[in-house]
Amino acid sequence: ISLEDDLMRIFGSESIDTIMKKFGLKEDESIDHPWINKALERAQKRVEGRNYDIRKTLLKFDNVMNDQRKVIFEQRKKILESENVNEIIETFTQDIIKNFSNDKIIYQRENQIDAFKAKIKPIFGRSIKDDQIAKIIDLKENEFEKTINEKFSEFRKKRIKEITESTNIKLEKRVFLQTVDFLWRSHIQYLEHLRQVVGLRGYAQKDPLEEFKREAFKLFEGLLNKIKIDFITFLNNLEVVKETLEKEEVQENKSTKIENQKNLIPRKMRRNEPCFCGSGKKYKHCCGSL
Numbered sequence: 001i002s003l004e005d006d007l008m009r010i011f012g013s014e015s016i017d018t019i020m021k022k023f024g025l026k027e028d029e030s031i032d033h034p035w036i037n038k039a040l041e042r043a044q045k046r047v048e049g050r051n052y053d054i055r056k057t058l059l060k061f062d063n064v065m066n067d068q069r070k071v072i073f074e075q076r077k078k079i080l081e082s083e084n085v086n087e088i089i090e091t092f093t094q095d096i097i098k099n100f101s102n103d104k105i106i107y108q109r110e111n112q113i114d115a116f117k118a119k120i121k122p123i124f125g126r127s128i129k130d131d132q133i134a135k136i137i138d139l140k141e142n143e144f145e146k147t148i149n150e151k152f153s154e155f156r157k158k159r160i161k162e163i164t165e166s167t168n169i170k171l172e173k174r175v176f177l178q179t180v181d182f183l184w185r186s187h188i189q190y191l192e193h194l195r196q197v198v199g200l201r202g203y204a205q206k207d208p209l210e211e212f213k214r215e216a217f218k219l220f221e222g223l224l225n226k227i228k229i230d231f232i233t234f235l236n237n238l239e240v241v242k243e244t245l246e247k248e249e250v251q252e253n254k255s256t257k258i259e260n261q262k263n264l265i266p267r268k269m270r271r272n273e274p275c276f277c278g279s280g281k282k283y284k285h286c287c288g289s290l
Contacts, residue, residue: 057209061195064213065188068220072184076177085172089235092228093152096123097145104137104144113137123229124148125236127155155236162240172235179231187223191216 079085100120107116117133124133128151136147160168194215201211275286 060209064216065191079176092232097148101141101145123233127151127236159240175234176231183226190219
């Protein structure tokens, strides 16, 4: 090893290089001395201790992410094993409606009803018509929550009626899993970026790990709320297309077109028959003339 290597330059004693120069050793000469061996051992122990602290710190950061990962994966497992998602949809709907009710009071107090309407309109989707939103907002708290819940339920029942309950369950499960997976991947990227920059909090005399835990918890709360909103928003904007009827219409149009084309193609004419073009002449004197 060279005394100019990072191991000895950072963790080794600075006096070693001075001593070696006093001994008059040449630049490329091999050094074998008890002092050097002890200095090298001390430097290696410092490096190992530093790497151990780094791994220990990284493990603590990973434990924070792992706790959140367990929650998300348990939710996914519950959906995969469940034969119905009514309970989850009902819970999500009630939480969103309750938040709507609380936000409505705040927006009314600040006289910003138009902003509140613009906020909830995308979530209502096709379940509530635009001209009904203003009337629903003017309702009292209990009536407001009850009306929205009924509209959401009616829209869902209508979809179930059109595609059958079993198909609807598969559809809702697939939408939920896709929503969770997409938002979870984005959340992991946010946590990774946070972990890379949270070390700068140390300059403000703050513990980076505690800061990471606090910020990660806020992000996770936002993730859970985002899953609820995106899932219900998708379901309320979901439009069922009757593919069977469309296929039948397309098939019927194709059959009609083929039949018309067949009618346009003349059959094998006899020479003395009236010509198919309608001229009144015999075929041999008209289109079949040589």
